[in-house]
Amino acid sequence: MSRALATASSRTQPVLPVGLDAARLPAHVAVIMDGNGRWARRRGLPRVMGHREGVEALKRTLRLCSDWGIGALTAYAFSTENWNRPGEEVSFLMTLFERVLARELEGLEREQVRIRFLGDLEPLPPGLRELIANATARTAANSGIHFNVCTNYGGRAELVHAARRLAEQAARGELDPARIDEELFAAQLHTAGEPDPDLLIRTSGEQRISNFLLWQLAYAELHITDVLWPDFNEAALTTALLDYQNRQRRFGGVAPTPHQP
Numbered sequence: 001m002s003r004a005l006a007t008a009s010s011r012t013q014p015v016l017p018v019g020l021d022a023a024r025l026p027a028h029v030a031v032i033m034d035g036n037g038r039w040a041r042r043r044g045l046p047r048v049m050g051h052r053e054g055v056e057a058l059k060r061t062l063r064l065c066s067d068w069g070i071g072a073l074t075a076y077a078f079s080t081e082n083w084n085r086p087g088e089e090v091s092f093l094m095t096l097f098e099r100v101l102a103r104e105l106e107g108l109e110r111e112q113v114r115i116r117f118l119g120d121l122e123p124l125p126p127g128l129r130e131l132i133a134n135a136t137a138r139t140a141a142n143s144g145i146h147f148n149v150c151t152n153y154g155g156r157a158e159l160v161h162a163a164r165r166l167a168e169q170a171a172r173g174e175l176d177p178a179r180i181d182e183e184l185f186a187a188q189l190h191t192a193g194e195p196d197p198d199l200l201i202r203t204s205g206e207q208r209i210s211n212f213l214l215w216q217l218a219y220a221e222l223h224i225t226d227v228l229w230p231d232f233n234e235a236a237l238t239t240a241l242l243d244y245q246n247r248q249r250r251f252g253g254v255a256p257t258p259h260q261p
């Protein structure tokens with residue numbers, strides 16, 4: 001991302017904040033970037049200024065995750081429900097996505113970021129769809145962090161879409177329904193090929209999943225912070241990662257005890 005990512009330090013030896021264990025970083029971090037509107041209102045600014053500042057927070061987060069060796073960052077930029085916002089705000093967001101993509105593509109390429117947009121992209125404005133297709137193609141072979149931007153994304157819609165794809169294959173006689181298992185199902189999701197997020201960060205204090213990655217977050221650790229998204233910075237990300245590293249992940253099993261044979 002032009003200025004921000006261009007300053008990223010060498011990827012060979014990440015310098016992590018004190019206390020973070022490089023060997024136990026999440027491979028995949030997901031973020032619900034909430035609180036842009038409140039950030040703007042507190043400053044007496046129009047809501048859209050919060051979104052503009054939110055882009056800066058996203059660039060910071062991407063650069064930090066990339067620098068620290070986190071494999072994937074998935075951000076919830078626009079939900080299927082966000083079309084219900086005032087028309088002016090929706091148009092602002094679409095134009096913002098276009099501008100950001102056009103402006104940042106060169107930096108993403110330089111920094112080896114692989115960007116993908118997850119969701120139903122059909123209803124997006126044609127200009128944005130073109131930019132998305134171009135950015136996706138131009139960064140597809142990049143070796144760095146996977147940056148997924150969920151745009152017109154809804155978790156339930158994604159599950160329905162996956163179920164329909166499998167049903168169509170079965171109806172054509174190409175798939176025996178008895179063969180459908182979790183792996184086959186996950187291969188039909190927008191996130192196919194990506195490991196599930198280990199950590200979900202939600203800003204601005206709301207304690208909800210909001211139709212985000214319903215399948216993929218099954219075993220994610222949740223970190224909810226009162227920080228508003230535009231204020232999300234290195235300290236806030238470090239706090240989230242330290243919180244994650246203090247959790248004991250059991251995936252439905254039991255915690256190992258020192259006395260177990």
Ligand code: FPP
Nearest residue numbers: 033034035036037038054055077097100149
């Ligand atoms: C939620 O805050 C934020 C959004 C709906 C938009 C987030 C989008 C970006 C930061 C831009 C990302 C752009 C690209 C191209 C990667 P809110 O409006 O719900 O805040 P509120 O809850 O305080 O009202």
